[in-house]
Amino acid sequence: MPLPSAPPPPRILHVSQPVDGGVARVVVDLATAQAAAGTDVHVACPQDGFLASALGALGIRVHPWGASRSPGPRLAAEVRDLKRVIGTAGPALVHAHSAKAGLAARLALRGGIPTVFQPHAWSFEAVGGPTALVARLWERRAARWATRIVCVSEAERVTGLRAGVVGSYTVVPNGVDTGRFTPDGVAPDGHDPAGGPLVVCVGRLCRQKGQDVLLRAWPAVAARVPGARLVLVGDGLDGERLREWAGPEVAFAGAAADAAPWYRAADVVVLPSRWEGMALAPLEAMACARPVVVTDVDGARESLPPAHRAHALVPPEDPEALARALVALLRDGELRAELGRRGRRHVLDHHDARCAAAAIDAVYGELLGTAPTGYRECTTT
Template sequence: MPRKILLVSQPGDAGVAHVVANHVEWAVERGWQPTVACDPESRLAELAVERGGRVEPWKAKRSPASGVHSEMRALRGILERTSPDVVHLHSSKAGLVGRLLIRGSRPTVFQPHAWSFQASRGMSKALAVRWERWAQRWTDVTVCVSRAEQAAGTQFGVEATTAMVPNSVDSARFHPLPGNADRAALRAEMGFAPDASLAVCVGRLCEQKGQDLLLAAWPRVLDAVPSAQLVLVGDGPKRDQLESQRVANVVFAGASPHSARWFQLADLAVVPSRWEGQALVILEAMSCAVPIVASDIAPNAETLPLNVGATVSADQPEILAAAIVERLQTDAHERVTEGLSGRKHVQEFHDRAQLADKLTEVWEAVADAHRVSPIHLAR
């Protein structure tokens, strides 16, 4: 009989959703039966069904301090109905609820998508560190997407059995347009001039993604390139605050299921994140042959090859602005050459099939090594 995998995720949109959806597709292709526990009204639920999985409704709050007991009850019911061979917990809230509930009674894989303590300060950070250390006793394998993410756990004393499975991107979907005419047509369709100097930043509008740092730098960009336009693609808790700044030549495009189109019309992608595990948008932009300016956090520096784009200190507006201006003023032919180098890198090191094999090997090894006992879930 096919083995069953339960993928659990509180985030229902943005990068985590696309990673989980990829895992659904990989599972189906390799003979597993995937079920996703997530918000049934989320983009992730749509993607999971499109990729051949089933969805079990599981609504969870982002905050670790809210809803844990009710979320555990709901997840207990899902486990009893699906009886998975392996449970793969995605991001911090599913990692908290799932491991408190299962406590080693089923093979458990945890994928942090950036550690919870990286988003915390003060006492909250100390508690998050203590939890991640403790919870490893109920984690068979922790999947890290970068060496930097693995190192961040080690730095804070998280003694984990890890597997390295970087993020991947579908280069058939994320690809450059064939010619200038196609790009001009897409720009016209999206309301932009064919010769505009256009930078895009794709991501949830939140502290982690650093759009406030980009807006602080943008007036300096306009001093050098007055016609430059910035498009923020995404939604989130910081949107009202960011829009209220009324920075010139900035468009708030909202959330979009078609991020490839935004990269295809852009001259430059900007990724000013404060922390990441591995930014999927960097891989997507590279796959579309778009040059990148990113914050110089360790995961971004690891992901970007030396000849593609730049990593800079995003919290220094003058430095971030200078890097953006340099790329926007670069000769178009040089930008294309740089972008194509990025696409080649993605195809070589973030190949979908190879990484799918790696992940399913993790699932199989965990299932084989961990005989599933009758469910004795925490109540």
């Protein structure tokens, strides 16, 4: 007598408005791991940018969703369009990433099917004044339409609770592809390995990432570390303004399809963010065995090995402290090498993308009443 066939895996629809940067990278890594493990994965997102092209190259079904970054007069049409996409895809669960997708998906579904919302840093941290108040009020109200809120750090969860966002939370730390971000590999085009000490900052050129604070800190670094160079990797709305402030020892590399060569070329990687959930760039840099300096915002402390924190954490909006931390590391090659080795081990043990995918799958299984998908061992040696 033939055995009954196993039921098909549940269909998951990821929804993302960001098509570049850290959120898009998380969606690609998560969808890739899920598809490899046998999950039926679909993604709704705008068609321009990295996200749709990367998913298409991997054979993952992409549903066009034309959404702008901020709420505005097109919101009602965007919600209707997403309802249409959801009807076409027929998912068992929707996983909405970041503020705009979280807004549109929860309005479209209103709890009709299991809905996971992943803020990737809360919307009310990105704005001020009355707009921040409106964003907090919305998140408090919309929490009832999120079956689960997934935060990438415990600090992000606490920030939500302090803002009055009450719901069912799970913390799943961000992970990175430790097979792609490794200490060994090619250097970026145009890099001169014989040049002076190199500091690299990878991220969108925008207020959140704090490159303006870094540029205010840099003259003190350059004065105390002769020949030191700074490269900003990324593009964004603040690019023109930042270029006006930068001195001759600062280079703008533009957006990079693969940031790993820049991490490997760096002596120190820096990310002076004003807010985060848990930034990917420091994890990617540590996976490449490079020391990091980051601001003490949500997720930063949790992403670092305990021994790094005295050397790597500085207050946000403090160019003097940022300069001191960079100078100390640039002057101490042995410390940089030791922090690099420990950072790589820490990411392998705690922030592999497969571990994050397995944890997310466990959330899906809990909400859908299905058995967890089999993932390969996520701790890498």
